[in-house]
Amino acid sequence: MKKKKQPSGKSARDIEKCNALITINEPGECLFAIVDFSLPGTNRVRRVISKRTKSTGLITAVMYEGEVGPDNTCSQKTNIMEMKEAAPDKFWKGINLLRKLYEVAGGISDVRLYDGKTMKEAAELMSRFNHARVWIDSRCD
DSSP, rough: OOOOOOOOOOHHHHHHHTOSSSOOTTEEEEEEEEEEEEEEOOOEEEEEEEEETTTTOOEEEEEEEEEOOTEEEEEEEEEEEEEEEEEEHHHHHHHHHHHHEEEEEEHHEEEEEEEOHHOOOOOOHHHHHOOOOOOOEEEEO
8 A cells, every 4th residue: 555645844834935825725716806006106015815715706805015026026014904705796895995095095006807717827917917926836936
């Protein structure tokens, strides 16, 4: 009888190095949307990353603030908040409220919708448009 190879803790440590706040477990979940809000003249961003559970259609999201570096990732994430299993209309109401608040202050919002895409397809889009560093297989680009 062959022993099954146990997964090493290396991949978990690698994910920790990238400071992941949300993970997507396919095939039951998919990336839903990434939304950035910012004010002109600053390198700070408020970012919302969300995923959708395929069986229920409910949205789980994490929102945080941070400084955007040259690779479009946020360092020193602060004010981390989480929304768990919300209906899509409730999620979009929250996003639209933030969008309006940032517009009043002269800010910018950027919505990137990935719903229905596999993680590989979403990662390819993120890399192509230079939106974020992404994990492909066991490496972080």
